[in-house]
Amino acid sequence: MSGTSKATIQFSFDGVALTAVEGQSIGAALIAAGHRSWRTTRINGAPRGIFCGIGICFDCLVTVNGRPSRRACLIDVQPGDVVVTQEGAGHADLAG
Amino acid sequence: MPTSPAENALPDSGFDQDFFDVAVLGAGPAGLAAAGSAAAAGARVALVDAGKRTGGQYWRHRHGDDGKHHTGWSTYQSLEQAIERRAERIEHLAGHSVWQVETLPGPMFRVNMTTGDGERVILARTVIVATGAYDRQLPFPGWTVPGVFTAGAAQALLKGQGVLAGSRIVVAGTGVFLLAVAAGLAEGGAEVVGVFEAGGAPTSFARHPVALARNLTKLGEGAHYTRILARHRIPYRTHTAVVRARGAESLTGVVTAKLDRDWRVIDGSEQEIDCDTLAVGYGFTPQLELAVQLGCSTRLDFDGSLVAVVDADQLSSSPGVYVAGEATGVGGAALCVVEGEIAGRSAAAATGHAPTDGRTAGRLRRTRTARHQFATALLEAFPVRPGWMDWPDEDTIVCRCEEVTVGEITEAITELGAGDPRAVKLYSRPGMGLCQGRVCGYAISCLVADRAGHTPTVADLQGVAGRPIAQPITLGQLARAHHRSIE
Numbered sequence: 001m002s003g004t005s006k007a008t009i010q011f012s013f014d015g016v017a018l019t020a021v022e023g024q025s026i027g028a029a030l031i032a033a034g035h036r037s038w039r040t041t042r043i044n045g046a047p048r049g050i051f052c053g054i055g056i057c058f059d060c061l062v063t064v065n066g067r068p069s070r071r072a073c074l075i076d077v078q079p080g081d082v083v084v085t086q087e088g089a090g091h092a093d094l095a096g
Numbered sequence: 097m098p099t100s101p102a103e104n105a106l107p108d109s110g111f112d113q114d115f116f117d118v119a120v121l122g123a124g125p126a127g128l129a130a131a132g133s134a135a136a137a138g139a140r141v142a143l144v145d146a147g148k149r150t151g152g153q154y155w156r157h158r159h160g161d162d163g164k165h166h167t168g169w170s171t172y173q174s175l176e177q178a179i180e181r182r183a184e185r186i187e188h189l190a191g192h193s194v195w196q197v198e199t200l201p202g203p204m205f206r207v208n209m210t211t212g213d214g215e216r217v218i219l220a221r222t223v224i225v226a227t228g229a230y231d232r233q234l235p236f237p238g239w240t241v242p243g244v245f246t247a248g249a250a251q252a253l254l255k256g257q258g259v260l261a262g263s264r265i266v267v268a269g270t271g272v273f274l275l276a277v278a279a280g281l282a283e284g285g286a287e288v289v290g291v292f293e294a295g296g297a298p299t300s301f302a303r304h305p306v307a308l309a310r311n312l313t314k315l316g317e318g319a320h321y322t323r324i325l326a327r328h329r330i331p332y333r334t335h336t337a338v339v340r341a342r343g344a345e346s347l348t349g350v351v352t353a354k355l356d357r358d359w360r361v362i363d364g365s366e367q368e369i370d371c372d373t374l375a376v377g378y379g380f381t382p383q384l385e386l387a388v389q390l391g392c393s394t395r396l397d398f399d400g401s402l403v404a405v406v407d408a409d410q411l412s413s414s415p416g417v418y419v420a421g422e423a424t425g426v427g428g429a430a431l432c433v434v435e436g437e438i439a440g441r442s443a444a445a446a447t448g449h450a451p452t453d454g455r456t457a458g459r460l461r462r463t464r465t466a467r468h469q470f471a472t473a474l475l476e477a478f479p480v481r482p483g484w485m486d487w488p489d490e491d492t493i494v495c496r497c498e499e500v501t502v503g504e505i506t507e508a509i510t511e512l513g514a515g516d517p518r519a520v521k522l523y524s525r526p527g528m529g530l531c532q533g534r535v536c537g538y539a540i541s542c543l544v545a546d547r548a549g550h551t552p553t554v555a556d557l558q559g560v561a562g563r564p565i566a567q568p569i570t571l572g573q574l575a576r577a578h579h580r581s582i583e
Binding site: 029036061074 | 231245246250258345498529
């Protein structure tokens, strides 16, 4: 079982095509692709990525297929996922 | 209470798909053992966990994992097999996050869960809280820079995802867990620049020779990690901490410093180290909100953590509620397993499924005592000392969610007169964000207590441990749960 190569999945992050291993979390796939952050905070606009890695801290929030505030460390990459950097609460579309 | 006939048809049979003798919350070492032993005694069990696979954080693994990089993997396999043998009596609710457990008359417990988009509700006559623990953090300048991970995150990425958190990694904090993390990262191919232990050397628990003698296996595990560190020529420095992380968009390096006995920085001992990743952790915080929701009495453990009080049967102060594993005190997987086994047997017995092997009960209790002594020796060997409160600057963020700084917390205390963590929370919002104080709760308690001239009390920690809704849910889910409870 282990050691055999698993299927790869295509997804995108901020418009750039990336691959993930089947069953990998979005956060892990982004880290593996060399990314460190995919969110800016509501108040200071500071970059954040994975901190706790187990769903406790909510630092790794990201927008997936138009839905903001998904925990990147918990949800698996699905084929064709469109992942984009989340700015603040990710609801800029509701403003004005 | 339910009024329609269908909803009233609750406890008379064990075959209602939503009714169980025992609801085990958490499928880590304690929960797995609890579910297996309760089902072996004849109880019908729900095993609930937010993760896709069993094993919890300790045995976090990938599909098809051969267990090569896991400690105690054969124990995990035998616990899994015990569950498979009783599959007809155990329902594993994977990917289910418990956001609330209600106590109904009886007592009877209603477990409200979210599955992300969906929801599920079950009823159980007893509950076993086996919710584990997560890395405890202390704030220092730069700890919010991407590239700073908890030690557990670096471990989870490696074990659960097959991904290295970075390429040039510093490991820092306190406790023997750092050795396991550093060894795993080095074996996984990372360059581990060094392990920085804020306390003394792990051998300092040799002051407890009895506990040591009874737990040689666990000691062997420590020796195993030490050998890996030696093979990779990874320096291990005691009385040293990472007191600053550098970088803006991502981590570029850290500053280490030598510490005195109380963990205050020794002037002039600072050193710059280039790295792209820091894995940091200062022991563990038990995940206690469900136990608190259920009204369980709590106490301060040797490591300053809030933990649930249990009796010899792992029964809490709340009737029908058992607690096992790290939620009763951080003690490692081996202790969790035996506590889980005892809790599972006790809960089964309480629902009329008494285990028949009286001799096993005595053996389990003796094993628990021995493992508990060892756990206590370890906690006493790696205390967090108050000098860490000198590491942050005024503008260092303490609450990562609401971006509240040390200065704002100090202001709430000195200018606004906040006297305890709850008041500080209300004035300046630390702990009011999405993580609900899980990450910063300990640090806030320490800072508030320190300004008042004492160390955190049970009441201080309770002020940051209560979470009436344990997981984010939609308003629709909340409304439906409210509707159920007034039916």
